[in-house]
Amino acid sequence: MPAAGIWRLTGDCKRRNLDRVPLLRTRKTNMDQPHPHTHSQLDPMEVRVRALESLLTQKGYVDPAALDAIIETYETRIGPHNGAAVVARAWVNPEFRAWLLADATAAIGSMGFGGRQGEHMVAVPNSEQVHNMVVCTLCSCYPWPILGLPPVWYKSAPYRAKAVQDPRGVLRDFGVDLPGTTTLRVWDSTAEVRYLVLPRMPAAAKGLDEHDLARLVTRDSMIGTGLALEPGTAMPPP
Ligand code: FE
Numbered sequence: 001m002p003a004a005g006i007w008r009l010t011g012d013c014k015r016r017n018l019d020r021v022p023l024l025r026t027r028k029t030n031m032d033q034p035h036p037h038t039h040s041q042l043d044p045m046e047v048r049v050r051a052l053e054s055l056l057t058q059k060g061y062v063d064p065a066a067l068d069a070i071i072e073t074y075e076t077r078i079g080p081h082n083g084a085a086v087v088a089r090a091w092v093n094p095e096f097r098a099w100l101l102a103d104a105t106a107a108i109g110s111m112g113f114g115g116r117q118g119e120h121m122v123a124v125p126n127s128e129q130v131h132n133m134v135v136c137t138l139c140s141c142y143p144w145p146i147l148g149l150p151p152v153w154y155k156s157a158p159y160r161a162k163a164v165q166d167p168r169g170v171l172r173d174f175g176v177d178l179p180g181t182t183t184l185r186v187w188d189s190t191a192e193v194r195y196l197v198l199p200r201m202p203a204a205a206k207g208l209d210e211h212d213l214a215r216l217v218t219r220d221s222m223i224g225t226g227l228a229l230e231p232g233t234a235m236p237p238p
Contacts, residue, residue, distance in 0.1 A: 092209075117194060120194065132187060135187070136154075139155070148219075199227060199228040202231065
């Protein structure tokens with residue numbers, strides 16, 4: 001029986017609803033008695049996060065409804081689909097593309113995407129000659145409004161180091177092999193400036209509308225660790 005004051009973690013619930021069942025407030029145990037026993041399917045970090053959230057909630061420091069609203073926002077409203085819409089529009093609309101490259105914050109804002117971690121955006125276009133890649137060497141700065149929350153690997157020390165030392169090797173790690181004649185540029189995100197890579201539109205995608213083009217734009221292609229998908233290719237899992 002877990003210690004009193006911690007909340008039970010059940011294995012059959014999803015995400016945040018699972019930690020709303022308080023434990024019995026007792027330290028008495030009797031393992032000989034039959035008892036309901038559900039195993040957590042959470043990894044150790046998730047268990048620690050949820051235990052911390054439960055304690056902060058119990059002490060009145062955080063409002064669970066506010067946390068739920070934030071998570072729901074990042075699960076449904078904010079994510080790479082926003083960035084994909086921006087890229088698709090730039091692919092079909094030369095004026096928007098020019099605006100995006102001149103003032104990414106304003107162009108992206110015109111589509112309703114902005115706010116925290118997206119206050120100062122810069123778009124860097126890929127071409128046959130130049131491929132751009134984004135990293136935050138210091139921590140994990142990332143354009144939340146258009147890409148959502150950063151993937152784990154983006155925050156990892158190996159990526160942050162290797163992206164600078166061996167960007168071509170990073171691309172190979174991601175299954176991308178560019179011609180040796182392509183120049184690689186690595187952009188270091190900071191608290192002040194966040195970057196959006198504008199990937200190249202696949203030649204075979206010519207003629208598709210914005211909606212269908214957006215389906216070819218992966219999160220990784222907007223970080224620069226991937227390329228846009230060829231039409232007919234299934235979107236990889238996040
Ligand atoms: Fe950072």
